Amino acid sequence: MLAVLAMIDLLQRYGSYASSPQEKESIIIPKQPLMVKHAQGYEYFDYRAYGISHFYRFQVTQEMLETATIVPDGTVDIVFRCGQDHLDATCYGAVLKMHSIEYASVFHLNDTIFGIRFLPGKAFLPKGYPIGSLTESSVPLPEICDNQAMMEGITCSNDFKEQIELFLAAYIPDYQNYYSPGVRPFSYRMVDEITKVVGIINVNELSQKVGYTPRYINQLFNKEIGLPPKTFSKIIRFQNVLLALGKDQHISTIAADMGYFDQSHLL
Structure with a gap:
């Protein structure tokens, strides 16, 4: 206590x-x-x-x-x-x-x-x-x-x-x-968009959401985060798999929820 x-x-x-x-x-x-x-x-x-x-x-x-x-x-x-x-x-x-x-x-x-x-x-x-x-x-x-x-x-x-x-x-x-009060890096918005959809997003879809070209998004991610948005999205999806496994969800359910083709693809 x-x-x-x-x-x-x-x-x-x-x-x-x-x-x-x-x-x-x-x-x-x-x-x-x-x-x-x-x-x-x-x-x-x-x-x-x-x-x-x-x-x-x-x-x-x-x-x-x-x-x-x-x-x-x-x-x-x-x-x-x-x-x-x-x-x-x-x-x-x-x-x-x-x-x-x-x-x-x-x-x-x-x-x-x-x-x-x-x-x-x-x-x-x-x-x-x-x-x-x-x-x-x-x-x-x-x-x-x-x-x-x-x-x-x-x-x-x-x-x-x-x-x-x-x-x-x-x-x-x-x-x-x-950081100025109330101001956060633009990369945070892209990270939030990827996180909201548990990493199931491609750079073209991300481009439509944030209003910047895929080329600019790739450049910004590599500069500020150190990896491409595609890789970052895969890691976020993987981390959500770990979260689901920690909740004892069935592997087939996790595969479907996380956008994998099937259980074998996830494994």
């Missing part, structure tokens, strides 16, 4: 423009199910605002290092190794294929990990660092962030709520200074 109250207090202190239940329901939460399955003491805080999807914390297990894989989720993660005697934080860009856990070189046995996962296509990094340059790659966070106090505070803390507060206190002013 105390943990719940603490998180409510955190939301009140760092309120969001996407706080209505209806708006939050329309936002997909990017999932890494095999990471969660093999983690120890997994904690999760749903945020879905300012480009952030959620915060998480867990301990790395031997089973995770041997078994877990990373799947495409169309987004960016910032990952901290906590309790270290030196700062170790990495920003990972979107992946386009399955990877073994070795891809996330920041993970070591028994490490405590604190992470920030951003919304697909809407990640904002310190000072507007281009997320498109991070696809299938990573960068040490200190190379793009100069807030040493925030990074060291998160690394040294053993309190999940405190870590979230430290990050948001540094992040939100940076976000608000970069």
